[in-house]
Amino acid sequence: MTRPAHLPFDNLYRHGFVRTAVVVPRCKVADPAHNAAATIALLREAAAGGARVVVFPELGLSAYSCEDLFHQHALLDAAEAALAQVVQATADCPALAVVGLPLRVDGALYNVAAVAHGGRLLGVLPKSYLPNYGEFYEARQFHPAGDALVDHIELDGFGRVPFGTDLLFQALNLPALVLHAEICEDVWTPVPPSSFAAMAGATVLLNLSASNITVGKSAYRHDLAAAQSARCVAAYLYASAGFGESTTDLAWDGQALAYENGGLVAESARFRADSHWIQADIDLERLQHERMRQTSFAQCAARHRAETGRFRRIVFTLDLPDGALPLQRPIARHPYVPADGPERDARCHEVYDIQVQGLAQRLTASGIGCIVIGISGGLDSTQALLVAARAMDRLGRPRSDILAVTMPGFATSSRTLDQARRLMTAVGCTAMEIDIRPSCRQMLADIGHPAADGTPQYDITFENVQAGERTSHLFRLANHRNGFVLGTGDLSELALGWCTYGVGDHMSHYNVNASVPKTLIRHLVHWVGTQQADDAAGRALAQVLFDIAATEISPELVPATDGAGGNAPAQSTEDTLGPYELHDFSLYHTIRSGFSPAKVAFLTRHAFDGVPGRELPVIKRHLRTFLWRFFQTSQWKRSCVPNGPKVGSGGSLSPRGDWRAPGDGESAVWLADWARIPDA
Structure with a gap:
C-alpha cells in the first residue's frame, strides 16, 4: 500500500x-x-x-x-x-x-x-x-x-x-x-x-x-x-x-x-x-x-x-491534513480478550469448548488410557489441566485418568509448589510429585557442568537441563501408564521462541494451548474460578485459580541468590522478554493483518495512551524484541510443533494451519521499518 x-x-x-x-x-x-x-x-x-x-x-x-x-x-x-x-x-x-x-x-x-x-x-x-x-x-x-x-x-x-x-x-x-x-x-x-x-x-x-x-x-x-x-x-x-x-x-x-x-x-x-x-x-x-x-x-x-x-x-487528489492527527476510534489493548464483560465471558466459554472438543476427539481416536501433564502452579499448565478435566467429564471418564505431575527443581518457589498441590487436589486428578534435582545433578555431572557440585553457574544449559528432565519424565510416564503427554505451552511463548526445543516444554503429544495467547489464558483461568459452585470444593478450586492468575509469570529455572524455595519466583519472564500484553498486541496485528512495525507501534501507542510505562520509547524497545525473536530466531521451533486446535481468528502458528514461514528467514525488512519509528 x-x-x-x-x-x-x-x-x-x-x-x-x-x-x-x-x-x-x-x-x-x-x-x-x-x-x-x-x-x-x-x-x-x-x-x-x-x-x-x-x-x-x-x-x-x-x-x-x-x-x-x-x-x-x-x-x-x-x-x-x-x-x-x-x-x-x-x-x-x-x-x-x-x-x-x-x-x-x-x-x-x-x-x-x-x-x-x-x-x-x-x-x-x-x-x-x-x-x-x-x-x-x-x-x-x-x-x-x-x-x-x-x-x-x-x-x-x-x-x-x-x-x-x-x-x-x-x-x-x-x-x-x-x-x-x-x-x-x-x-x-x-x-x-x-x-x-x-x-x-x-x-x-x-x-x-x-x-x-x-x-x-x-x-x-x-x-x-x-x-x-x-x-x-x-x-x-x-x-x-x-x-x-x-x-x-x-x-x-x-x-x-x-x-x-x-x-x-x-x-x-x-x-x-x-x-x-x-x-x-x-x-x-x-x-x-x-x-x-x-x-x-x-x-x-x-x-x-x-x-x-x-x-x-x-x-x-485529497488535501491531507498535516501535523498530528491521532486516531479517534477505539483500539483494543488486548485484542485476544474482549473488554466487555458478558462478551468476554462468552469468549472464555467458547475457547474452553474448542479446547475440550479437540482433546476429547484426540482421546477417543487414539484409544489412550490416560493423560499425563506437568503442573507447575503457573497459568499455562493450570489451563491445560482444567481443559483435561472437562474433557474427561464430557467423555464420561473419571478425572483420575489424568496423571498430573509436579516436579520441583532448583528454583521452584514455595508459592507455586503449594499452588500446584492445591490445584491437583481441587481438580480431583491423580497427583504425583517428583523432585527432579537428583536427576538434573546427574545430567549436569555427566556433561561436566560446574553446577553439578553446587557452583552457581546458572546458564542456558543449567536451565534447559531442568526443562528437559521434566519433559523426559512426562514422556516416560506416558509410556509406563499407556498415556500421552498433554502440552501446556501457549501461543505467546511460541511466537517469541520462549520454549525449550525438543525434549522440553516445546514438545508433547497434543497441545490444547497451542493457539491461546498468554493474555487470554490469564482471563480463562480467572473466569473458571468465577464459575465454581459456592460449596467447599468450588471455593477451594476458585481460590487456587485466583492465586495462580495473580502469580508473576516465571520459568522458575534460576534460583534466587539466597537459594531456592522462596515464597515467590526468583525469575520474571516479563523482565526478560518484556510485557506479554505488548507482545500479544504486536503478534495479533502482525499475523492477523500483516501490519508493518511502524503501524503496530502507532496502534500500540494509541491503545495504551496514558498508561504509565507504555510510552512510545518503551513500545519501540519491546517491539524490536518481538520482531527479532518472531522473524529471525524462532520460526524453526514453530516448524515442528505438536498438534493442537486453532482457537481464535487471531491466528495459529502451526505450520499446518495459519502460519508457514522459512525457518532461516531474515528480519531485516521489519527492523528497517522499525527504525523509522521515532524515539519520542
Missing part, C-alpha cells in the same frame, strides 16, 4: 487510515437553500476535524418527505441550485462531499447521490431500487437507475458529468481509498449494487438513506450494515434522515452508522433534535490485507467480471 510518508508519525493518514464523517443535518422540507447552508456548515466542521469523506442523507438537499412536491419545477430548480452551492463550497474545503437530491435527466426524475470535491462535480449515482410498498411510494415520483439511457449528463455550470451506478471514486494520493455510493433501499435487496462495486475495488461504501423509524428497524439497519461490510470486506457508512423531515405519517430517528469489515466503528445517538455527525477512522490497509488474504474474494470478483468490469474510475 502506498502511504503518504511525508506526514508525521502521529498522523493517522500516514498509517493507512482515512477519517470519514456521517452527517445528519436538521433539515427543512422543500427548502433547499436552508438545507444547502446547513450541509455546507457541517461539511466544513467535519473537514476541520480531519475528515476527508463526508456523507449526507438521501435527498438531503430537498428533504426526503416532499412527496408530490418532487414534481414541482420550482423545488427541482432550487435543489440543483443548492447542489451548485455545495459543489462551490468544496473548492476551498478539503473534504469530498456526497449529498442527495432529486435530479432531472432526459425528462425523468432520479433520486441521486452527487459526489463533489475540489469545486468539481465528480459524478452522480442514481438509486437502483425504488421501494413501492408499505409506507413507500417512490415509484410515484422517481425512476430507477435501470431506466437511464445515458452514462453522462450535461448540467449547467458543471459540464459533462459521469452518471450511473457504475462509478468508483479513487484518491490518487491515497489509492486504497475507493468510494462507491448507493441509496437506502439498495442495501435491502438480495444483491446490493455495492456488492459489485466492492468486487470492482471499492473499499468504502456509502449509503445515503432516509429510512423512517419503526420499532426494531434500528437493529435491522445494524444487521444490514454489518453484514454488507463483512461480505464486501469494506467500510460501510450509513446516513439516515433526522429531525425536520415531515412527520405527517412517519417519524425519523437520524441514525448514523459506520462499520468496517463487520465491526461497528461509530454510531450516533438517535432522535436528536439538532444537526449531528459521527466521525469514523477507517483502516484502508486492513481492508486491503483482508481481501488479499481471503482468496475467495478475488475468485468471486472474477466470476462476476461481467458486472465488475463495467465500473468506471474517477480520480481526485
